[in-house]
Amino acid sequence: MPQLDLITSLAIETFTHSIQALFLLGFAALLLYYYSFYRRDYLRYWSFACFAFGPSELIRALLAGSAMVDPESTLGWSSGLQGIALTLQYLAITFIGLGASCAVFNNKPKQYWLYVAYATSLFGGIISYFWLEPSISYTSSSPNSGFMHFLVTGLALFIIGVFMWRRLGSGVGPKLVSAGFLSIGIKNFIVLYGLYAITGNSLDWLLSFQALVTVIIIAAIMVGIIIWLLESERNTAVRAIQRAEYLHTHDALTGVSNRDQLVSKIPLFIEYSRSNNRHLTIMLVGISRFKVVNENMGIRGGDQVLKEIARRLQNFYKQPLTVARISGDVFAVAFDHLKSRSRIKDLAVEIQSRIAEPIDVNDETVYIVAGVGISRYPQHGTRSEVLINKATIALTQSKESHQPIVTFYERGMDEMYSHLVDMEPVLRKAMNDNEFQLYLQPQFDFDHQQLCGFEALIRWQHPERGLLSPAEFLPYIDQLGLSAELDDWVLNEAANILMHWKRLFGMCWPIAVNLSAPQFQHFQLIEKMERLQQEFGIEPEWLELEITENVAMSDLHNGMSVIQRLREMGYGIAIDDFGTGHSSLAYLRSLPINKIKIDRSFISELQHSNNDVTILKAMIRLAHGLGKRVIAEGIETEEQQDILQKLGCDMMQGYFYSPPMRQQFAEQFIERQIQGNKKPLPRDVAAAY
The missing domain is CATH 1.20.1070.10 (Rhodopsin 7-helix transmembrane proteins)
Structure with a gap:
């Protein structure tokens, strides 16, 4: 070196x-x-x-x-x-x-x-x-x-x-x-x-x-x-x-199979069931009013609820063949060893009960209600889409009631479902073309012997069939999920009428509006009412919001805070169709309402039924004892009026006084009241006993 x-x-x-x-x-x-x-x-x-x-x-x-x-x-x-x-x-x-x-x-x-x-x-x-x-x-x-x-x-x-x-x-x-x-x-x-x-x-x-x-x-x-x-x-x-590839076959949020994967699996399940002499059962589990959960808890809170529901279905004690999420709030569960219809129903009820158990999300407790629609192989079809579609039809039927139930697909449901699908564009067109009209039925106060308000009743001026009553179209509105849109239209129309009366008469007689179930389950209703006040310049005491008894009791936990906030804002709240549901004294005492409306079914046979008189007497005493006013609807004879007056009923409405009328006739009615030196009753008299 x-x-x-x-x-x-x-x-x-x-x-x-x-x-x-x-x-x-x-x-x-x-x-x-x-x-x-x-x-x-x-x-x-x-x-x-x-x-x-x-x-x-x-x-x-x-x-x-x-x-x-x-x-x-x-x-x-x-x-x-x-x-x-x-x-x-x-x-x-x-x-x-x-x-x-x-x-x-x-x-x-x-x-x-x-x-x-x-x-x-x-x-x-x-x-x-x-x-x-x-x-x-x-x-x-x-x-x-x-x-x-x-x-x-x-x-x-x-x-x-x-x-x-x-x-x-x-x-x-x-x-x-x-x-x-x-x-x-x-x-x-x-x-x-x-x-x-x-x-x-x-x-x-x-x-x-x-x-x-x-x-x-x-x-x-x-x-x-x-x-x-x-x-x-x-x-x-x-x-x-x-x-x-995973997302193509699985739901990204919950990790269970998606609709495409379910459709591809069902033929395998059918083949296995056929070769082993088994019956395949497809259950669609639909969460009732899930939109309310999203609005109250936010999208993330709703996602946590969906994940928990998927976990409960996957870990159900009777292990399913598969669990899939086929739409936003609908899950599918498949079983292959169930032949007895009663056993299938019992299992579906158990699934409902499992889902109904409280879910804790972000220090809040959520209560979920689910409907179940069921189709079976070979009774209802031999192809994936047929079985899913028939289970969907059954699920739609199960959600018609306020408390979703277990529903098997039955012959004839297809026609009802097809008719429902055909009705959707017709109803949307009716909304866009202003074919709906608001009729007003007067309400009278016994003690003061004068007009105390109106109830808003919707009618459909069909271009071919003429004027249609609510019974001919409201069921389709509910099933198609258009209730919120129709409620918004009614509220805006009522507010517009009140604004017009303020300009025309310098005063307003209250209008009662019956809202659908979902409206009272989330705080968006509060925002709507605040917007109405600002946009139309109305006072809260001019509008009264009615909720049916069954709805009030079926989701008391979620609706109580909304109703309480509306009362604090000054709106009157009434329970409609009282006596037809399952309310208890405890619930009635805790509900922040100021008026009870007795259903017309108790009025129609009043003069011929001592039982109805006894029931009405108890209802009125109960309401007065709780500080609520009582209004009876459907009065058609003077005899009915006299009996109710003796029982202490505060307010009445019905064809005996006046049928529902158009706005211009309601204004003529008001003019006669003004000519007789009658003015709207003070809020403390009209709203509380």
Whole structure:
């Protein structure tokens, strides 16, 4: 091996450190470019490491180059530059460690780790400044310099390399990068060993060319990072394809099968049932008024409810063949070992009970009610879509009542369902073309012997069939889910009438509006009423909101807060069709209402039935005892009026006084009241007993 003098050694060091510095700075720029494209945090930290390592190597190249010209002068200020170079080197090591942490944990490190990195690097630089002896070459440096430069760096990179090797995947890229860090660490250990164990010309060659080895290893690390990124993109693409395939057959939110997957599975279930003499049962479980849950708890709260329902169905004690979510609030469950119709119904009721158990979401308790529609193979069909469609028809039937029930598909339901589907565009057109009309039926106060308000009753002026009563179209409105839209129309129309009366008469007689069940189950109704006040300039006491007894009692938990808020705003709340439902004294006492409306079924046979008289007497006394006013509807004879007056009924309405009338006739009615010096009753008289 040829002899290596000091000038030649300095020249080699100048060249290798310069190349290494340029290589590192170029590498840093490339990593930043990759970071801007791939947005991997470890690329950014490693680019910072190269930006720190590069100037460190430039300083060493400067020291070696200056020493070739004027060794004595360079030796005087070499300690300070060596301290700066080591500070930058330690900073680079900490950035490499932070980048390795990002790569392994796929998580950005906390901000305080950056401060720790800066403090550690500065502390190492200060120590090196006071500890190192001035030198102009590795060949002339002391063991302390070797310790600070090679041992600390080598140990840190070796640990980082082992950490990444063990924690990262088996890809070629990550392994090559890990091996690169390990190689630099091992190279530094070899150099450090040479400083203590080798002397003479061999040590000079080792120290002079060790930086060139570092350049080669850094190039290998760069190649490894490029391979790593390519592998990562390929894996991302593969995962995206797998995810797309999964989403094609599964519901993204709940993880159960979707409709397409269910349709593809049912033929397999049918074949298995046919060959094993079994009956296949398809149950569609539809959540009642799920929109209310979303509006009250937000979309995320609704998602949590759906996940819990899916979990309960999957973990049902009678393990189903499959569970699928086929639409927003409808799940499908399949069983293949049920032949008895009564056993199927019992199982469906158990599913309803399981779903009805309270669900805790964000410190709130949600109560869910579900209807179940059932179709069976071979009784109802032999194809997937047929069985699902017939179960859907049965589910639609089950949801018609306010308390959803278990419904089997029966012959003839198809015609009803088809008619329902045909009615939807007709009804929507009627809404858009203003074919609906609001009729007003007067209500009278007994004590004051005067008009006390009106009830709004909707009619459909059909272009071909003439004027239609509510019984001819409201059931379709409910089944098609158009109740909220129709209620909005009625509220706006009533508010417009009240605004007109205020301008025409300078005063308003209250109008009572009967709202559908969903309106009272969410706080959107409060927003609607506030909007009506602002838009039409009406007062809350001019509008009274009616809710049927069955609806009030079926979802008391969700509706109570809405009704209470409306009462606080000044709106009157009445229970319509009282006596036909299942209310208890406890519920009636707790409901924040101010009026009870007795159903016409108790009035029609009043003069011929002592039982009805007894029941009415008890109802009126009960209502008065609870501070509620009582209004009787459907009065058609003077005898009915006299009996009710003796029983203490406060208000009455019916054909005996006046049929429902158009707005212009209602205004003529009001004018006669004004001519007789009658004015709207004060709120405290009209609204409370």
